[in-house]
Amino acid sequence: xxxxxxxxxxxxxxxxxxxxxxxxxxxxxxxxxxxxxxxxxxxxxxxxxxxxxxxxxxxxxxxxxxxxxxxxxxxxxxxxxxxxxxxxxxxxxxxxxxxxxxxxxxxxxxxxxxxxxxxxxxxxxxxxxxxxxxxxxxxxxxxxxxxxxxxxxxxxxxxxxxxxxxxxxxxxxxxxxxxxxxxxxxxxxxxxxxxxxxxxxxxxxxxxxxxxxxxxxxxxxxxxxxxxxxxxxxxxxxxxxxxxxxxxxxxxxxxxxxxxxxxxxxxxxxxxxxxxxxxxxxxxxxx
Ligand SMILES: Cc1ncc(C[n+]2csc(CCOP(=O)(O)OP(=O)(O)O)c2C)c(N)n1
Ligand code: SF4
Ligand SMILES: [Mg+2]
Numbered sequence: 001x002x003x004x005x006x007x008x009x010x011x012x013x014x015x016x017x018x019x020x021x022x023x024x025x026x027x028x029x030x031x032x033x034x035x036x037x038x039x040x041x042x043x044x045x046x047x048x049x050x051x052x053x054x055x056x057x058x059x060x061x062x063x064x065x066x067x068x069x070x071x072x073x074x075x076x077x078x079x080x081x082x083x084x085x086x087x088x089x090x091x092x093x094x095x096x097x098x099x100x101x102x103x104x105x106x107x108x109x110x111x112x113x114x115x116x117x118x119x120x121x122x123x124x125x126x127x128x129x130x131x132x133x134x135x136x137x138x139x140x141x142x143x144x145x146x147x148x149x150x151x152x153x154x155x156x157x158x159x160x161x162x163x164x165x166x167x168x169x170x171x172x173x174x175x176x177x178x179x180x181x182x183x184x185x186x187x188x189x190x191x192x193x194x195x196x197x198x199x200x201x202x203x204x205x206x207x208x209x210x211x212x213x214x215x216x217x218x219x220x221x222x223x224x225x226x227x228x229x230x231x232x233x234x235x236x237x238x239x240x241x242x243x244x245x246x247x248x249x250x251x252x253x254x255x256x257x258x259x260x261x262x263x264x265x266x267x268x269x270x271x272x273x274x275x276x277x278x279x280x281x282x283x284x285x286x287x
Pocket of ligand 1: 119
């Protein structure tokens with residue numbers, strides 16, 4: 001664009017007290033979140049991740065087939081807010097419950113919503129075995145590197161140097177061990193069709209996260225096997241950082257260890273080797 005730049009006038013002036021009370025200008029709540037209000041902290045990344053998931057369900061036309069299985073964590077607040085079927089699992093056990101649902105109702109789109117504490121600490125064997133069995137379900141892990149709901153102490157995914165409530169000097173390998181990079185571990189298992197790691201700390205990363213979540217669902221709909229998306233989310237409360245600094249903290253501290261990207265996509269292998277018998281491709285290979 002050429003010519004003079006327009007002066008940047010804030011929509012709401014911030015240099016003086018407001019002249020009237022707050023009012024709703026437009027409701028951007030996705031159709032599948034039927035109660036938009038929540039009590040998660042300002043700046044939390046989990047509502048953004050939840051929004052991405054339900055938007056992909058809707059865009060793929062899977063609303064009537066979708067069944068979400070929730071683990072336990074701050075995100076569990078959303079189990080009451082969604083306009084799709086929801087089941088509540090015991091801490092860490094969502095992949096087993098999802099396995100049962102999918103085997104009984106193969107026509108459904110089944111996905112778990114779990115945190116790093118829920119999935120990597122409390123229920124690591126559940127997700128590893130579901131992946132190795134090649135269960136045709138999708139598991140989502142919201143990784144904020146802390147047990148957010150119970151106060152912000154370290155999890156098995158917390159990165160070295162990260163400060164948490166019980167590692168105030170930062171996670172130290174000698175004292176606390178090394179972080180488990182779950183997406184990398186899962187990608188190494190046979191039976192797994194799709195693995196990606198996303199982040200929701202800026203608009204570009206949210207767009208990529210949307211694509212990864214959609215691809216994971218497409219892989220499930222094509223019957224190709226286990227799909228997994230880890231989503232890095234901000235937890236300013238557990239990280240002891242200012243709300244506005246949390247997106248940069250995710251880039252500077254968390255994403256160096258948990259690197260975003262697609263780690264495995266069986267659809268590419270099948271395109272190279274169309275004769276492969278892996279997966280039920282009778283619905284066609286998804287794009
Ligand atoms: C069997 C069992 N152990 C412990 C708890 C307590 N608990 C509830 S939420 C939670 C932390 C979950 O952390 P995470 O899955 O990372 O979710 P976040 O709160 O960070 O979103 C724990 C330990 C529980 N509810 N059940
Ligand atoms: S404690 Fe962390 S994960 Fe939980 S609602 Fe607050 S910011 Fe989100
Ligand atoms: Mg967590």
